Amino acid sequence: MSKPAKASAGPDDVPLTWDSPLVALPRMTAAKLRDLHAAGFANVRDLLRHYPRRHEDRVKFPAFPSQPPSGSVCLRGTVVETKTSYFGRRCQFTLTLAEPSGPAAPATVRCRWFNLRYLPKILKAGQDLIIHGRARPLKKGGLVFDHPDFEVLETDAPDSALIHLNRITPVHPSIGSWSPRMLRRLIFETLVMLPDEPDTPALRAIHFPESWEQLETARTHLAREELFEMQCVLARQRARQTSGRAPVIARQQPLIADFIKALPFALTDAQKRVLGQIFDDLSSGHPMNRLLHGDVGSGKTVVAAVAMLGAVAAGHSAALMAPTQVLAHQHYENFRKFCQPLGIPVVLRTAARKESGSSDGPRIVIGTHALLFAPETVGHPALVVIDEQHKFGVRQRAKLSAQQPHPHVLVMSATPIPRTLALTLYGDLDLSLIDEMPPGRMPVRTLVRAHDKLDEAAAFVRQKLEEGRQAYLVYPLIEEGAKSGLKAATAEYERWNTLLAPHRCELLHGKLKAGEKDEIMNRFRSGDTRVLVSTTVIEVGIDVANATVLLVENAERFGLAQLHQLRGRVGRGAEKSWCILLAGKGEEEKLDRFKILEQASDGFSIAEADLELRGPGDLLGTAQTGLPPIRLAKLPRDLCLLEEAREKARRILSEDPHLKHHPDLRARLVFWEKQLFAGVA
DSSP: OOOOSOOOOSGGGOOOOTTOBGGGSTTOOHHHHHHHHHTTOOBHHHHHTSOOSEEEEOOOOOOOOSSOOSSOEEEEEEEEEEEEEEETTEEEEEEEEEOSSOSSSOOEEEEEEESOTTHHHHOOTTOEEEEEEOEEEOTTSSEEEESOEEEEEOTTSOGGGOSSSSSEEEEOOOBTTBOHHHHHHHHHHHHHHSOOOTTHHHHHHHHSOSSHHHHHHHHHHHHHHHHHHHHHHHHHHHHHHHHSOOOOOOSOOHHHHHHHHHSSSOOOHHHHHHHHHHHHHHTSSSOOEEEEEEOTTSOHHHHHHHHHHHHHHTTOOEEEEESSHHHHHHHHHHHHHHHGGGTOOEEEEOSSOBOOOSOSSSOEEEEEGGGGGOGGGTOOOSEEEESSGGGSOHHHHHHHHTSSSOOEEEEEEOSOOOHHHHHHHTTTSEEEEEOOOOTTOOOEEEEEEOGGGHHHHHHHHHHHHHTTOEEEEEOSBSSOOSSOOOOBHHHHHHHHHHHTTTSOEEEEOTTSOHHHHHHHHHHHHHTSOOEEEEOGGGSSSOOOTTEEEEEESSGGGSOHHHHHHHHTTSOOSSSOEEEEEEOOTTOGGGGGGGHHHHHOOOHHHHHHHHHHHHOSHHHHHHHTTTSOOOSSOOTTTTHHHHHHHHHHHHHHHHHOTTOTTOHHHHHHHHHHHHHHTTTOO
C-alpha cells in the first residue's frame, strides 16, 4: 500500500496512535462501535490486527466474457444505462456496463443490486467503473453480476487511490454490521492516518500489498512477531513454574521395585528412559512440569503409576485427573487392583461418586479435571497427573502452579501432536516421549469403505460377535439434526439393537448421567454387553481387550488424528482387531485422505498428515485460551520461525528477566498474562 497524502487525524484533529480508541476513527457511529467492541476490539491496534481472510487479484481486466467465467472476475467499463424498478417496498437498481474499447457495438454486461436505495445517487451513466464478482447467464441472453463490488473511477484521482479494486484486494472477515467492504475502507483510512512505527509498513502490506511478494514478506514478519510474543509468555510461565520449591521424591523406594517386579510384563526401554527423566525432576526439589507424550497403547499409564507410587512411598499423596467420568472410573478400578496388595488407599472423586477414604495419610486420589477447582477434596498432593493433556490448557496449568506448596505436574497425551505444535502448545513444559510400543500388541487392520458397503460391514460385525468378540460402533452426533444429514448414535442404536439381536447392544454418550455411564461400561467390560453404540465419549483411555472391532460411520466428519485415537480402543489384546471407516452417503470423494490410516500405524506421522490437510485448527484454539493468538503463522510450514522465536524469547528473558530494556514488549506481555491468569487464584 503506497501511502497517500495524510487525511484528517480524526475528531478534533487529535493525532491517531495505535492506542487511540475506535471512536476516534472517521464516520464511527454508536451502533458500529458497539459491534467492534463486541468483537473484542478496543483500539486501533486491535482493528489493524483483524487480518484479511484472503486476498483477491483485482488488477487484471480481461475482455468482457460472453459465457459465465468459472470464478470471480474484475471488469473495467463505462456505464451506458441505469434503471430503478420498484416492487412494493422492494427495489432493484440495474446498470449496463460496456467494454471501454471495442468494436462499433461494444460487449456489455448487466449489474444489479436489490434494496440499496442510495445507489442511483452514486452510479450514473457516463461514469467509468470497475466491478468485481461472479457472473451468471440471463434467460434472455447476456450476463448479469448480482451485487458486485464496484468502484467509480474519478478522472482527477490516481488509480492508487482506489480501495476496493484495481489492486490486490483484502477480504476481511465480517463483524456484526460491518461487511468486508466497510472494514476494508475503515482499515485503509486508519492506515492513512496512522504515523509510521516499526510495524506499520508490514501492517500496510498485510492489508493492502503492492505485490504478492510484498504480501508474503509482511506475513512472515508479522508471523515471526506473533510467535515471539507467544513464546515469551510461555517462557515466563515456565520460569514461574520451576522457580518454587517442591517435595523431594526419590526413585529408590522398595515399593516401586515391588510394583515393577509384580507387573505381568517388562517395561520397555522407552518407558525406563522416561521414568529416569521424571525422577530426575521429582528429586530436584523444584516443581516438575513435564509432558509425557506417547502413542495410543504405548504404556503411559504404567509410567504415571510408578511416579505416583514414588510420591506415596515418600510420604505424600498423588492425584490423577481424567477428562471424563468414564475414564476416571476405569483408572480407579485399575489403580485399586494393583494398590490394594501394596496397602495403598485409592479414592475416587467425581460428581457422581465421592469416596471419603479411610486414611488421612498418603493415598492416591482419582477424579476428573474438576478436581482442580475443588482442591479441598484432594488436599495437597505432591504429584498431580493430568490424563489427556489436550483437554487441559495453559490457563489450567497456571492454576496448578499457583497452588502452595507447588505440586509436581505430569501431563499425559495420547493425541499425537507433531513437534511443530508441541513447541507451540506446550512450550511451558519439558517433553518426554515414549516412542516404543510394548511387545505382543496386535496391529489393527484398517479398512476405508464407501457408504454402500454398510451391509457388508454389518455382516462382519455380526461374524465377530458370533466368535465371542465385542465391538464399538461410533457416530458423530448424539441425536439427529434437522439439516445435518449425519447419522446419530441414538437413532442408529435402535437399528443395530434389532440387526444384531440376540447380542446385547447399549447406547453410550456424554449426556447420560455419570452413574448410567459407569453401569454401561461395567457391563461392557464384563462381556454382558457385546456392542457399544457410542459417540466419541470412548475416544480416550477405554481399555477392553476383548473388543476387536471398531466401526465409524460418517468418518469424513473426523480428523485423521481423532480417528487414530478412536482406533486405539481396539487392538488392546492378543486377538487380531479391525477398524472400519465408512463415509457418509454422497461423501465418497472425501475418502482419499483416510488412505494413510490404512497404511500407517504411527500416530505422529498421521498427525503430520492431518496438520497438513486441516491446519492447526482446534488444537491451537482449544489449548491456547489466554495466550496470544496465532493468526498469520502457518504451521508446520513456519517451523523455522517458531524455533527462531523460541530461541529469541529464551535469550532475551535470560539476559533481561524483568524486561527493563524492552518496555514495549513488557507491556504487551503483561496484557496477555492478565488474560492467561484471569480467574487463577
